[in-house]
Amino acid sequence: MAAAFSFQLRHVSKRFVKGKETISVFDNLDLDIPAQDYVAVMGPSGSGKTTLLNVLGGIDHVTSGEVHFNGQRVDTLNESRLSQWRAANVGFIFQFYNLMPVLTAAQNVELPLLLTKLGRKERRRNVAVALDLVDLGDRSKHYPREMSGGQQQRVAIARAIVSDPKVLLCDEPTGDLDRTTADEVLAILALLNREHAKTVVIVTHDPEAASHAKRILHLNKGVFVERTSLS
Amino acid sequence: MNHALLVAKNLGRRKLRTSLMLVAILIAFFLFGCLECFNHAFYASENSAAADRLVSVNKINFTMPLPVSYVERIRQMPGVTHATSQSWFGGYYQDPREPLFMFATDPQGYLDVYPSIQMAPAQKQVWLSDRTALATGRVTAEKYHWKVGDHIPISSNIYSRSNGSHSWDFTVAAIYSAPDDPARESLVLMHQDYFDETVTFGRDQVNMVMFTTSSSKLNDSIAKAIDAAFANSPAETTTDTAAAFNRAFTAQLGNIALIISLVVATAFAAILLIVGNTMVMAVRERTREIGVLKTLGFTGRTICYQILAESLLLAVTGALLGLGAATLVLATTSKMLQGFVSGMQMVPSVFAAGLGWALVLGLVTGAVPAWSGLRLRIATALGRR
Numbered sequence: 001m002a003a004a005f006s007f008q009l010r011h012v013s014k015r016f017v018k019g020k021e022t023i024s025v026f027d028n029l030d031l032d033i034p035a036q037d038y039v040a041v042m043g044p045s046g047s048g049k050t051t052l053l054n055v056l057g058g059i060d061h062v063t064s065g066e067v068h069f070n071g072q073r074v075d076t077l078n079e080s081r082l083s084q085w086r087a088a089n090v091g092f093i094f095q096f097y098n099l100m101p102v103l104t105a106a107q108n109v110e111l112p113l114l115l116t117k118l119g120r121k122e123r124r125r126n127v128a129v130a131l132d133l134v135d136l137g138d139r140s141k142h143y144p145r146e147m148s149g150g151q152q153q154r155v156a157i158a159r160a161i162v163s164d165p166k167v168l169l170c171d172e173p174t175g176d177l178d179r180t181t182a183d184e185v186l187a188i189l190a191l192l193n194r195e196h197a198k199t200v201v202i203v204t205h206d207p208e209a210a211s212h213a214k215r216i217l218h219l220n221k222g223v224f225v226e227r228t229s230l231s
Numbered sequence: 232m233n234h235a236l237l238v239a240k241n242l243g244r245r246k247l248r249t250s251l252m253l254v255a256i257l258i259a260f261f262l263f264g265c266l267e268c269f270n271h272a273f274y275a276s277e278n279s280a281a282a283d284r285l286v287s288v289n290k291i292n293f294t295m296p297l298p299v300s301y302v303e304r305i306r307q308m309p310g311v312t313h314a315t316s317q318s319w320f321g322g323y324y325q326d327p328r329e330p331l332f333m334f335a336t337d338p339q340g341y342l343d344v345y346p347s348i349q350m351a352p353a354q355k356q357v358w359l360s361d362r363t364a365l366a367t368g369r370v371t372a373e374k375y376h377w378k379v380g381d382h383i384p385i386s387s388n389i390y391s392r393s394n395g396s397h398s399w400d401f402t403v404a405a406i407y408s409a410p411d412d413p414a415r416e417s418l419v420l421m422h423q424d425y426f427d428e429t430v431t432f433g434r435d436q437v438n439m440v441m442f443t444t445s446s447s448k449l450n451d452s453i454a455k456a457i458d459a460a461f462a463n464s465p466a467e468t469t470t471d472t473a474a475a476f477n478r479a480f481t482a483q484l485g486n487i488a489l490i491i492s493l494v495v496a497t498a499f500a501a502i503l504l505i506v507g508n509t510m511v512m513a514v515r516e517r518t519r520e521i522g523v524l525k526t527l528g529f530t531g532r533t534i535c536y537q538i539l540a541e542s543l544l545l546a547v548t549g550a551l552l553g554l555g556a557a558t559l560v561l562a563t564t565s566k567m568l569q570g571f572v573s574g575m576q577m578v579p580s581v582f583a584a585g586l587g588w589a590l591v592l593g594l595v596t597g598a599v600p601a602w603s604g605l606r607l608r609i610a611t612a613l614g615r616r
Contacts, residue, residue: 059526059609080530087528094613098523102240103232110232112527123232159527 005070006167006199007033007056012065014051014222025051026222029065035166038193038200040210043219049203050171052219056201057090057169058082070166087115091160091198095172097152099144105131105155106140112163130158134188150181157188161198168192170202174209186212234533238540241517248513249545252506256549256592257556259502260585264557266491267581272413273487274477282447284344286476287440287457290467293480296436297466299423302337305440305457310449315340316437318426321389322399322419324375331371331385333419335426335437338366344441347411354379354405362425364404368416372406379403385419390430399429441473499592507596510542514600521604522612535605542597543590550589554582 009031016023025048033039033056041049054060055067058074067075074085091112099108106127113123131137134154144152153173160168170189174182190212192198202213210216211230218226242249287305289295299316306314315337322333338359342348350358350366358366365385367377377383381403391397401421409415427434444453454470461468471479481487514521521534558577565575 054610057526059613080532083525083528083530086526092523092526094523098519098613100240100520100523102244103237107232107236107240111524114232114234114237115528 004034005032005068006035006037007031007201008066008068009055010066010068012055012067013063014048014055014060015063024222026219029222029224031217031224033199033201035070035199036193036197038190038212038214039202040213040216041201041203041219042205042207042210042216047219048222049219053169053171053201053203056167057092058086087112087163089165089167091163091165091168093153093156093160093168093170093173095175097144097149097156097176099152099155099159101144104141104143105136105147105158108144108155109158109162111159116163126162127158130162131155133161134158148181149177150184153177153181153185154188157185157192161192161196165198167199167201170200170204172204172206173202174204174206179208182206182209234537235540238537238544241537242541242544245513248509252509252545253549253552255502255505256546256589257553259498260550260553260589261556261560262498262553263495263585263588264554264577264581265560266495267584268557268561268575268577270488270491271578271581272575274481282472282474283444283450284473285442285444285450285454285470286473287442287468287470288438288476290458290469293439293476295466296433296438297440297468299427299435299437301461301466301468302340302437302440304460305442306340308453308457308460310444310446310453312443312445313340313343314440314442315344316423316440317341318423318433318437319389320421320426321387322385323388324383324385327386327388330388331419332417333385333421335421335423337423338420341420344443345409345412345415347409348407348415349409350405350407354407358404361402361404362422362428363401364422365401366405366407366420367403368418369406369408370413370416371419372403377403377406379406390426390433392429393431399425440468499588503592503595506542506545506592507599510538510545510596510600511603514538514604518607518612519614521607522609525607525609525612531605531607534607535601538601538604539594539597542600543593546589546593546596547586550585550592554585558582 009029012029012031013027014025016025029052041052043049051060055062058077062075065075066073069085069089074082077085100111103111109127109130110123113126116123118126128137128140131140134157136151136154136158139147139151139155144155147155153176168189173189174185177185186209189200189202193200200213202209204210214230216228216230217224218228287297287301289297296318302314302316305311317334317336320331320333320335322331323329324331342355354366358364371377383401383403384398385401386398388397392399399421407416423437444450450472457470458468524534525531554577561576
């Protein structure tokens with residue numbers, strides 16, 4: 001597999017068993033996401049967008065097929081290896097921020113660094129850089145409840161990038177934000193893609209959010225029905 | 232930030248709930264500390280009984296007297312090294328509701344049979360030579376503020392004097408300690424001779440004969456020989472080791488150890504259910520956060536250890552507070568309880584056992600939520616399906 005690709009999915013199928021019923025989310029799906037790409041995945045509810053994101057992030061196992069990341073097959077890794085791989089390579093951004101309410105902004109951002117061998121000073125420096133990047137350097141000691149939704153999402157972005165992952169997987173990152181705040185968040189994602197060489201995959205219902213991507217994949221019933229290139 | 236801070240932050244996120252759990256654990260370990268220390272003090276005399284010390288009492292029961300002549304006859308038995316006797320005086324000082332543990336005895340013999348008693352040589356000399364002198368244990372002397380040389384009246388609620396009085400005058404000749412046998416520090420000892428001279432009944436009789444043997448291996452044979460020697464007499468004896476006698480004596484009050492164990496076990500079972508259930512709820516509330524942590528790369532094992540650390544920290548903190556409270560309460564009430572059971576204080580073995588149980592409690596209450604955290608799938612935790 002060529003290392004120019006961040007992700008390559010080959011003949012991937014994903015099925016859930018619910019009682020006696022087997023639900024197929026997607027079947028024999030192929031997808032290439034090159035390094036430094038910015039992809040938006042759109043589609044109606046139940047189309048498999050989030051499951052696709054889960055598969056890319058190693059949160060869900062595929063039923064069959066192969067998932068490669070930078071030439072390395074990741075769908076066969078055990079839970080422990082998968083955790084290590086996620087910590088090193090993938091940053092997640094969620095719709096509802098998912099910050100720890102008992103931790104300050106800086107402590108939330110520092111969480112992924114607890115899994116590294118970095119010393120305390122180095123961790124603090126990285127946290128400061130990440131918070132500055134999302135323009136929240138002055139809110140480091142604030143708790144999530146003391147911040148607006150947009151600020152919390154920016155803290156979540158700082159947490160996602162603090163360990164310098166190659167890929168950012170974003171699940172409806174602007175779904176809970178007003179237009180202005182959403183645009184600020186999308187601008188940060190674009191900046192991270194453009195100037196920091198991050199591969200960004202964003203799942204969204206919002207055409208405006210998707211328009212920031214380089215290309216849009218339309219998913220319906222587990223099949224890519226349309227691929228739009230914006231660049 | 233570090234893992235320990237994360238554990239502490241999680242524990243402190245609902246302060247009222249954590250405080251209530253701490254109070255519940257505190258109460259359990261306070262009870263544990265107090266009751267186990269009571270147990271320890273209550274059975275201290277049994278535990279401190281020397282292996283080579285035996286006791287002969289009337290075969291009917293130990294409240295029935297034996298002739299004082301038995302003391303000398305037992306002393307002459309082969310294998311017996313020292314012998315003495317004691318008779319319950321039923322004494323009290325000023326307040327009849329607070330009886331003294333007071334016995335009439337043969338002083339020299341008593342000191343021979345109980346070598347753990349430590350008293351100043353000059354005081355010992357006075358006690359041995361003055362028939363109206365008494366020796367008192369340190370605990371009782373402190374309780375009544377007696378000093379050597381004090382003249383004190385002691386009354387008996389059993390015996391009377393020939394002049395009709397129930398009161399005897401004594402001189403405090405010696406105040407002794409017995410660090411290896413703390414229960415003995417509550418006793419008050421008078422001369423058997425003085426007792427025999429002054430009482431209107433019960434002269435030349437003793438409640439029990441205590442003696443030591445040259446070797447504990449001879450205990451059985453000597454006990455049998457003594458009981459055989461007094462068989463078919465008006466006062467037959469039954470002889471046993473002092474430890475066995477103490478056990479039988481305390482058993483009359485019921486199985487204290489069993490009662491205490493049941494109380495402690497009940498308290499622990501209740502706390503186990505309360506804390507265990509609360510821990511499960513507390514972790515369930517954080518299901519989504521655990522999912523996020525796993526998404527960030529925290530392994531199931533790390534999550535599992537964090538939850539166990541939380542429950543251990545909670546249990547050990549509660550236990551330390553409870554055992555600390557028990558230590559304080561025992562220290563302040565031990566004097567008040569001296570008349571009932573002496574030597575009530577926190578002992579290291581009970582404190583250590585308490586901490587051991589705290590670790591068990593922490594591990595047991597944390598086991599179910601930790602296992603749930605270990606097994607939790609990220610997609611499920613994030614509520615994606």
